[in-house]
Amino acid sequence: xxxxTPTAPHQHNRRSVRQVMAWVLLALLPAVVAHVxxxxxxxxxxxxLATAFAMFFEYLSLKLRKQPIKLFLTxxxxxxxxxxxxxCISPIAPWYVSVIGxxxxxxxxxxxxxxxxxxxxxxxxxxxxxxxxxxxxSMSLWLAPWGISQPVLSFSDALTWIFFGGGQxxxxxxxxxxxxxxxxxxxxxxxxxxxxxQPIFGNFGGLGWEWVANWLFLGGLLLLFKKxxxxxxxxxxxxxxxxxxxxxxxxxxxxxxxxxxxxxSGGLMMAAFFIATDPTSGCSSKKGKMIFAAGVAILTVLxxxxxxxxxxxxxxxxxxxxxxxxxxxxxxxxxxxxxxxxSVSEP
Numbered sequence: 001x002x003x004x005t006p007t008a009p010h011q012h013n014r015r016s017v018r019q020v021m022a023w024v025l026l027a028l029l030p031a032v033v034a035h036v037x038x039x040x041x042x043x044x045x046x047x048x049l050a051t052a053f054a055m056f057f058e059y060l061s062l063k064l065r066k067q068p069i070k071l072f073l074t075x076x077x078x079x080x081x082x083x084x085x086x087x088c089i090s091p092i093a094p095w096y097v098s099v100i101g102x103x104x105x106x107x108x109x110x111x112x113x114x115x116x117x118x119x120x121x122x123x124x125x126x127x128x129x130x131x132x133x134x135x136x137x138s139m140s141l142w143l144a145p146w147g148i149s150q151p152v153l154s155f156s157d158a159l160t161w162i163f164f165g166g167g168q169x170x171x172x173x174x175x176x177x178x179x180x181x182x183x184x185x186x187x188x189x190x191x192x193x194x195x196x197x198q199p200i201f202g203n204f205g206g207l208g209w210e211w212v213a214n215w216l217f218l219g220g221l222l223l224l225f226k227k228x229x230x231x232x233x234x235x236x237x238x239x240x241x242x243x244x245x246x247x248x249x250x251x252x253x254x255x256x257x258x259x260x261x262x263x264x265s266g267g268l269m270m271a272a273f274f275i276a277t278d279p280t281s282g283c284s285s286k287k288g289k290m291i292f293a294a295g296v297a298i299l300t301v302l303x304x305x306x307x308x309x310x311x312x313x314x315x316x317x318x319x320x321x322x323x324x325x326x327x328x329x330x331x332x333x334x335x336x337x338x339x340x341x342x343s344v345s346e347p
Contacts, residue, residue: 015228017116021076023228024274027219028083031270034215035087038145038208042091042158049162050082050098054106061111077116081105084124084274087212088267088314089131090142092153092161097135101127121321122281125314132314142177144200145208178206178265179310182257191254196261205264213269220273232286234272237293241268245301256305266304267313271296275313281321288324288331295320 035043058078062069085101105127113119132139143153153161178200185195195201202210223229242259249256262268267275276282276296283292296316303312 030215053102054078054082057106204260210264229277232289233293237272241297266311
């Protein structure tokens with residue numbers, strides 16, 4: 001008799017994968033609304049485009065792998081990957097950016113490793129890292145947040161820019177992200193106190209970005225309340241990011257980002273609740289989750305301050321994904337009665 005063992009993660013949970021993914025999508029909804037308010041409807045166009053191609057690549061991969069199509073196509077994991085990627089890219093990025101990101105996320109990072117539950121890298125972060133390296137100019141072209149630019153980018157203008165590369169008012173409405181502005185300003189010899197006087201900066205982060213981060217935080221609290229995730233990753237990641245970055249900032253506040261800038265001006269809040277909490281590409285034990293989250297926080301701060309990329313969240317997550325199996329091996333508690341490697345005490 002052959003006993004089938006389900007794929008990882010092996011957790012006792014009455015919820016199906018579809019129910020978990022549905023809660024994640026619901027938790028992302030407030031951040032999407034805030035994104036639309038501050039940056040226009042481009043994120044909705046990108047979301048529909050990315051979701052459509054994510055489902056197409058999912059179907060194609062399942063077909064080629066001869067897997068149950070309806071079961072996996074309706075588990076909502078592909079739409080979750082699509083929206084996690086979309087919230088990281090420019091709302092006016094060319095259409096092929098989302099398509100290529102989805103190809104690498106679904107086909108390469110997910111199905112080439114065996115599908116859902118077998119991937120060692122977070123699919124959304126793989127897709128984002130690829131397009132960040134391949135299309136740096138497109139990824140740096142962001143809309144200025146609402147309140148800075150007087151013209152309003154209409155839905156038709158956003159559609160035109162995404163699919164045809166042009167649109168009314170587009171030159172007057174684009175701006176660098178806060179982290180990019182900080183990096184560029186520092187390269188030009190400006191101090192951080194001078195850089196953050198620019199209108200794209202808000203009270204404690206980037207204008208617009210800080211409110212998207214706030215709503216991601218509230219969505220993360222919903223996931224905690226519904227016990228979709230545990231506190232170990234988000235609390236550790238945000239706390240370590242603040243504690244690790246503060247000595248740099250205290251030593252020279254004109255050369256290093258403040259802890260609040262780290263938390264509210266990039267993808268750190270999303271990583272804390274929606275990326276690093278991935279049970280497949282992350283760690284299983286409680287201690288392992290905390291080590292994993294601390295690693296993501298430290299690497300993100302180091303890449304932002306000393307690396308070539310303004311926001312190092314994707315690379316930090318992928319580096320820690322590679323370390324997750326070793327962390328689990330060192331931190332998962334030994335079974336009761338185990339004396340040594342591969343041995344169990346006799347009763």
